[in-house]
Amino acid sequence: AQRVTQPEKLLSVFKGAPVELKCNYSYSGSPELFWYVQYSRQRLQLLLRHISRESIKGFTADLNKGETSFHLKKPFAQEEDSAMYYCALKGGATNKLIFGTGTLLAVQP
Amino acid sequence: GAVVSQHPSWVICKSGTSVKIECRSLDFQATTMFWYRQFPKQSLMLMATSNEGSKATYEQGVEKDKFLINHASLTLSTLTVTSAHPEDSSFYICSASPGGRGEQFFGPGTRLTVL
Numbered sequence: 001a002q003r004v005t006q007p008e009k010l011l012s013v014f015k016g017a018p019v020e021l022k023c024n025y026s027y028s029g030s031p032e033l034f035w036y037v038q039y040s041r042q043r044l045q046l047l048l049r050h051i052s053r054e055s056i057k058g059f060t061a062d063l064n065k066g067e068t069s070f071h072l073k074k075p076f077a078q079e080e081d082s083a084m085y086y087c088a089l090k091g092g093a094t095n096k097l098i099f100g101t102g103t104l105l106a107v108q109p
Numbered sequence: 110g111a112v113v114s115q116h117p118s119w120v121i122c123k124s125g126t127s128v129k130i131e132c133r134s135l136d137f138q139a140t141t142m143f144w145y146r147q148f149p150k151q152s153l154m155l156m157a158t159s160n161e162g163s164k165a166t167y168e169q170g171v172e173k174d175k176f177l178i179n180h181a182s183l184t185l186s187t188l189t190v191t192s193a194h195p196e197d198s199s200f201y202i203c204s205a206s207p208g209g210r211g212e213q214f215f216g217p218g219t220r221l222t223v224l
Contacts, residue, residue: 044153044202044215086152094158095141095206097213101152 002027004089004100012106013077021072021103023061023087031091033063033070036099038084047072047085057081077107111137113205115216122193123224130188130219132203138183140208144176147200147218159186193223 003026013019025031035047048056050063050070061072070087087100112135122128132142141160145153157178159165165178175197177189186205190197200220204213 043217044204046212095211095213096143096155096158097204098155099152 002031002089002091002098004087004098006085006087006100006103008103009101010104010106012108014108015079016076019072019074019077019081019105019107021085021087021105023070023072023100025068025070025087025089027068027089027091029091031089033061034088034090034097035059035061035070035072036086036088038086040083044086077105079107079109081105082107111135111205111207111212111214113139113203113214113216115201115203115219117219118217119220119222121222121224124194125192127189127191128193128221130190130201130203130221132186132188132205132216134184134205134214137205137207137214139186139205140183141206142180142186143204143206143213144178144186144188145202145204147202149200153202156188190221193221195223197221198223 005024033050036044037047038044059074063070084102084104086102088097114133116131144156147153155168156171157165157167159178159180161180161183167173180186200218202218203216206213
């Protein structure tokens with residue numbers, strides 16, 4: 001079964017500290033993995049996808065097929081990074097997204 | 110970037126009534142639209158996938174007769190919650206994709222409260 005697990009509901013760090021938001025997935029084939037972000041009172045938006053291998057707003061994520069993980073990292077957190085982060089998986093022939101339960105990142109000043 | 114709107118942004122209705130929520134892609138043609146439901150402090154749960162001009166595909170456990178989806182044009186999909194009950198109160202979010210395995214662009218959501 002397709003599943004995305006985000007073990008942390010809340011991650012609180014101080015400004016300037018490193019951040020790692022964990023995401024593990026379960027999928028038998030070759031999935032596409034995404035990170036979405038939802039800032040306060042805003043809509044969900046794509047942050048990055050594994051196939052692009054890009055860094056957005058200082059965030060990176062590497063797909064580790066051996067560990068079935070796609071953790072989101074940023075070396076120095078900023079207060080404006082505070083938001084809800086969702087890991088999502090797309091697999092098979094459809095364009096459906098399976099979302100994790102989300103992690104609320106709170107960056108303290 | 111691609112913009113998706115939803116209307117209304119919030120609605121309060123009495124139990125037993127029907128509510129229609131619109132999802133529009135404003136600057137692109139959306140071959141596929143998705144409808145999600147989000148309970149407080151929980152993740153987005155896909156309800157159905159809607160392809161323009163064809164019947165929607167519902168996820169397991171979602172009642173198709175209760176949640177009627179219409180995708181009559183490439184820029185508009187509607188979700189009608191029929192005979193709404195308090196347990197239908199939730200945040201409903203749509204997304205739109207230009208097709209294939211293209212990116213999904215999300216609407217701002219509609220807060221439904223059934224009294």
